[in-house]
Amino acid sequence: MADPILELRDVRTHFPVTQGFLFKRDLGTVKAVDGVTLTLARGEVLGLVGESGCGKSTLARTIVQLVPTTGGAVILEGKNLTTGSTTEVHDIRRDLQMVFQDPYASLNPRMTVYATLAEPLLVHGVCPVADVPARVAELMRIVGLAPRFMQKYPHEFSGGQRQRIAIARALALEPKIIIADEPVSALDVSIQAQILNLLAQLVRRMNLSLVFIAHDLSVVKHISDRVAVMYLGKIVELGRAADIIERPRHPYTRALVSAIPTPDPDVERTRQRIVLPGDPPSPMNPPVGCAFNPRCPHAKEICKSSVPRLSSFEADREVACVRVEEIANL
C-alpha cells in the first residue's frame, strides 16, 4: 500500500482468565485479538465491524496501547509501539487519539469543557500556557460548539454535544490518526447524522486517518473507504467498503449484511435473509478449524480441521475462507 501510516503485524492480545484471589487457578485464555495484520493509509477511513465480543474494541485499545499486546507489532510511521519505552509511547500517543462510544461515561463529570480540552494541551506542552484559552475556543469551533459554553459541565450538554466535546478532546493534540470506537451507537438517528458528517468533514479537512468501529454496517459503509470484518478475534474479510457490503464473499459477512434491516418495506419483504443459527461461540474455547464453522451454512469437513488464512481473492479483497471460490456463485 502507498504510504501506510499505521501497520499492524500479526497483533495478538490475550487475556488470562483466573479464579480465586490468593491461590489463583488458570482457567484458560481469552484470545480477544488473535493474529490481526492490517495497514492504514494516510487520510484513509477504515471501518471495523463485527458482533459484540469479536474483539474490535480490544483491537482499538491495543492500537493505542491501552492494553498490552501479547504478540506482534503495532508500527506507527516506522516506530514500534509495543517495544518502545514509556516516554516514547507517551510522545507517540499524541499522534494517536481515541473517541469512545458512550459520551456520558468518557467525559469527567467534574471537569468543565475548558478543563477537559486544556488538559491534553498542558500535559503535552504543545502551546504556551497563555495561548491555551484561544486554542480551546478554536477546538470548540472546529467541532461546532459555541466557545461561550466553555465553562459548562458535561451534564449540561446533550448526547450529541458531548460526543462533539469528546471529538474536540481527541483533536486537541493534532493527531494523525483517530480511533473511534462506536462513536454514534449511543445516539439517535438525527444526531448520528450530525456526528457522521462532522467526522467525514474533519478527515477531509485535516487529512486525518480514521479507524471507525461500529456494528451498524450501513453507517460503516457510508463513512469508510475500506472495511475489515472481524469474527472471534480474527479478520475474516477485508476490502473496499462498497464491495464488501454489495458483494460480500465470506459466509459470515454475507449473513451479517443480510441481517441488516433495510428501511424500505418492498425490499425488506421480498429479499432472502440468511438467519445464522446460534450465538457467537465463546472466545475462551473457540471452535477447532475455522472459528465460524459451527454456524456456517457452507461448512464442510475441511472447515473443521484447517484454519483458513486471510488471502487475496479478486482485486483489493482478502477473504479467510477455504471454500470461497466454490461458494462464490451461490
Place this chain on the structure above:
Amino acid sequence: MPLLSVTDLRTYFHTRSGIYRAVDGVSFSVERGETLGIVGESGSGKSVTCYSIIGLLPIPPARIESGTAFFDGTDLLHCTPAQARAIRGKRVAMIFQDPMTSLNPYMRISEQLIEPLLIHEKITRHNALARATAMLESVGINDAQKRIHLYPHEFSGGMRQRVMIAMALITKPELLIADEPTTALDVTVQAQILELIKKMQRELGMAVIFITHDLGVVSGLCDRVQVMYAGRVVEAADVRTLFHSPKHPYTRGLQRSIPSLQPKGAELYTIAGLPPDVSKPLPGCAFAARCEHATARCTATTPALIELASGHAQTCLRVQAGEI
C-alpha cells in the same frame, strides 16, 4: 371494533423541576392480528404510551391526566384493579428491551415461566411445567427439558430474549407490546428474534405493538406505523405509504438522515437543533422550532392529526393546507 383503542392519552410526570408532558394527547387503535410500529427518538414518549396502557408507570411521579384505552370493551385506565389484573399479563403481554434486567436473577427460568399460568389459569404445577417446556421449545431453545431448570445468567443475551418472549406468550395473549426488544442485541441475533416474533404472531394470531427507533426494523415487520415526536403522534400511515411518501417534515427529515438510504459518502441531511424540553408548554407544533418550513401560524395553533388520504394522517398544518 379494534382490539385496542386509545383516545387522547396524556401522561405527565410531576417532578420537582416541573411537569414533564411525556405523552400529550395520543390517539391510536390496533386491530386484531395487526402489527403497529411506534417510531421515535429517545424521549418522544413511545415507551411511556405503552407503559400507561399496561399500567407499569410509577405513580407518582407519573399521572395519567386524561384519556381512555379500551381493550375489547374494557377501559384499562379506569377499570377496577381486578378487571385490570385479568387482562394484563394474560390477554396483553409485554416484552422489554433489556433481557438481562427484566428476568429475576434469583429464580429459575421454570418458576418465572409458569408464574403467569398459575396466576391466570386453573392448572396444576405439573401441567404448567409441561406447557412451559413446550413453549421454550417453540421459541427455539433446544434441550428445553433440561435447560428450563437453569437460571437466567446461564443463558446468552439472545437466549434470554427468547425466554422473555416465551414468558410473554405462554398465556396466548391477544396483544403483545414489544418495547425495543432487539436494541440490545447483535444484528444476526436481532434477525433471529424478529423472525421468531413473526412466527409466533402467525401461530397465535395476536396483534403486536412494536416500539423501536430503527426504521429498518419497522419496514420489515409492521403493517402500520406511527411516528412520535415530543409526546405527540405526528404522522401515521401504512408502512408502504410512510416509507414511500412521508408527508410530515419530521418524518421526512428522519428518513433523509439514514445513511443506508443515501448515496455513499454524501453529506447526510441533519435536523437542526434538539428535541424540545417537554417540561415547558409547547404552543403550536412541537417540531416548529426545528422545522425549515415553519411559519408564524405553526407556533400559534396546535395542529391536529388529520387524515390526508384513507389511513394516512399527519399533523403538519402546511401539508394540510397543501403548501408543502
